[in-house]
Amino acid sequence: MIESQENTSSVISPKEFSKLREYLIASASQDSGATILTPEQHKHNIQGRLAEELSRRNINFPDSIRDRLILDILAEITGYGPLQPLLDDPEITEIMVNGPQKVYVEKQGRLERTNVVFDGNLHILKIIDRIVAPLGRHIDSDSPMVDARLPDGSRVNAVVPPCAVDGASLTIRKFSKEKLSIQQVIGLNTLTQGMADFLRACVLGRLNIIISGGTGSGKTTFLNVLSGFIPNDERIVTIEDAAELQLQQDHVVRLETKLANVEGHGMVSVRELVRNSLRMRPDRIIIGECRGGEALDMLQAMNTGHDGSLTTVHANSPRDAISRLETLVLMAGMDLPIKIVRQQISSAVDVIVQMSRLRDGTRKITAITEVAGMEGDVVVLSDIFKFNQSGVDAEGKIIGQVKPTGIRPLFGPRLEAAGFKLGAEIFGATAADILAARQRR
Ligand SMILES: Nc1ncnc2c1ncn2[C@@H]1O[C@H](COP(=O)(O)OP(=O)(O)OP(=O)(O)O)[C@@H](O)[C@H]1O
Numbered sequence: 001m002i003e004s005q006e007n008t009s010s011v012i013s014p015k016e017f018s019k020l021r022e023y024l025i026a027s028a029s030q031d032s033g034a035t036i037l038t039p040e041q042h043k044h045n046i047q048g049r050l051a052e053e054l055s056r057r058n059i060n061f062p063d064s065i066r067d068r069l070i071l072d073i074l075a076e077i078t079g080y081g082p083l084q085p086l087l088d089d090p091e092i093t094e095i096m097v098n099g100p101q102k103v104y105v106e107k108q109g110r111l112e113r114t115n116v117v118f119d120g121n122l123h124i125l126k127i128i129d130r131i132v133a134p135l136g137r138h139i140d141s142d143s144p145m146v147d148a149r150l151p152d153g154s155r156v157n158a159v160v161p162p163c164a165v166d167g168a169s170l171t172i173r174k175f176s177k178e179k180l181s182i183q184q185v186i187g188l189n190t191l192t193q194g195m196a197d198f199l200r201a202c203v204l205g206r207l208n209i210i211i212s213g214g215t216g217s218g219k220t221t222f223l224n225v226l227s228g229f230i231p232n233d234e235r236i237v238t239i240e241d242a243a244e245l246q247l248q249q250d251h252v253v254r255l256e257t258k259l260a261n262v263e264g265h266g267m268v269s270v271r272e273l274v275r276n277s278l279r280m281r282p283d284r285i286i287i288g289e290c291r292g293g294e295a296l297d298m299l300q301a302m303n304t305g306h307d308g309s310l311t312t313v314h315a316n317s318p319r320d321a322i323s324r325l326e327t328l329v330l331m332a333g334m335d336l337p338i339k340i341v342r343q344q345i346s347s348a349v350d351v352i353v354q355m356s357r358l359r360d361g362t363r364k365i366t367a368i369t370e371v372a373g374m375e376g377d378v379v380v381l382s383d384i385f386k387f388n389q390s391g392v393d394a395e396g397k398i399i400g401q402v403k404p405t406g407i408r409p410l411f412g413p414r415l416e417a418a419g420f421k422l423g424a425e426i427f428g429a430t431a432a433d434i435l436a437a438r439q440r441r
């Protein structure tokens with residue numbers, strides 16, 4: 001939006017400015033008749049028309065305002081309106097519209113309100129329509145919710161009245177073009193080098209790993225990072241609701257779910273894709289997120305030779321991840337006794353990586369936990385690494401450290417058999433302990 005008032009009030013009133021803007025938008029919309037113009041052709045027409053109008057009204061705009069007005073109109077005509085500058089800003093990772101007057105973004109992990117506004121609910125609806133129409137979808141008061149994606153892969157959810165009480169709501173998780181590397185996430189203090197070495201051995205040693213975390217805690221991003229450890233000579237099948245993973249390996253088959261068509265037919269679920277993937281001779285199965293009955297098929301796959309699989313679940317602690325998996329397995333409708341479900345989980349899952357979005361906006365691995373079997377009816381969990389918060393500094397940054405707990409995982413020998421000698425220092429032994437142990441030998 002152009003803040004017309006402060007920059008142009010000496011030469012044009014805000015009301016006149018917005019009339020001029022509306023006129024330019026209306027006439028540019030009519031330029032695309034039978035033929036669709038390119039953005040350059042639109043820009044050329046708008047420039048010409050603006051120059052004409054300004055000279056007719058005997059007004060002069062500084063170049064900066066002229067350029068911003070043209071960009072604003074172009075975004076309305078060919079882009080996503082007021083959202084376009086936010087989409088173009090690489091520092092913004094998420095955009096949240098709560099009705100026409102409130103647009104928030106997430107920048108470097110922090111939420112902030114922007115001064116972007118829409119003309120009204122209809123304006124937001126027009127932009128939502130521009131996003132979903134090319135995908136053959138539709139939103140209105142009869143079907144007021146829609147999931148979609150922008151052409152660049154960004155994930156979009158929209159809810160409009162009557163379900164959205166305070167005006168149309170739109171949430172966009174921007175697709176990050178730059179894939180984070182393990183060294184970058186270590187640099188962001190998400191985990192330590194020791195944890196990275198440990199997890200690399202777990203992936204190469206074909207352990208089954210679940211990444212657990214709340215919404216936006218960085219699960220998908222870290223799943224991508226972990227997948228980077230998979231050797232290039234393995235055949236990987238990925239299964240996702242919306243393809244977000246960006247694997248660099250050569251031998252990857254990407255599967256994506258499909259919505260039903262307008263007659264309600266043709267839906268393909270994650271569960272069906274998981275079952276199908278077993279017939280595709282996968283070396284590894286990666287499921288973007290387990291959120292339904294597919295959990296049962298995944299556990300069975302993990303228990304029947306498809307080890308080294310990776311997935312994410314929505315949960316706030318490793319213990320919570322186990323209960324979440326239990327619930328998801330029950331959703332498969334097999335009516336299994338809870339003890340059997342727990343046995344399946346404990347023998348299938350080896351490691352849980354817990355991700356958290358801390359209050360200061362940073363994403364951290366707050367625990368790496370081994371699923372160490374069953375004791376009676378209870379799944380035994382033991383933390384190998386754990387985050388301890390010691391305080392908050394003056395700027396609100398969380399102070400704390402992730403440390404090894406000193407416990408060595410029971411699957412240690414499995415990793416060693418696969419050729420990974422993990423040094424004692426990874427699990428918390430001090431230099432003095434290591435020296436003493438060497439001298440004893
Ligand atoms: N280690 C990290 N450090 C900083 N920012 C991160 C990190 N990991 C992810 N992010 C950012 O956090 C946002 C959410 O990441 P991601 O999509 O991986 O989360 P998620 O847990 O999969 O979310 P959802 O539950 O919605 O699927 C993204 O914008 C991403 O750029």
Ligand SMILES: [Mg+2]
Binds near residue numbers: 219220
């Ligand atoms: Mg995700």
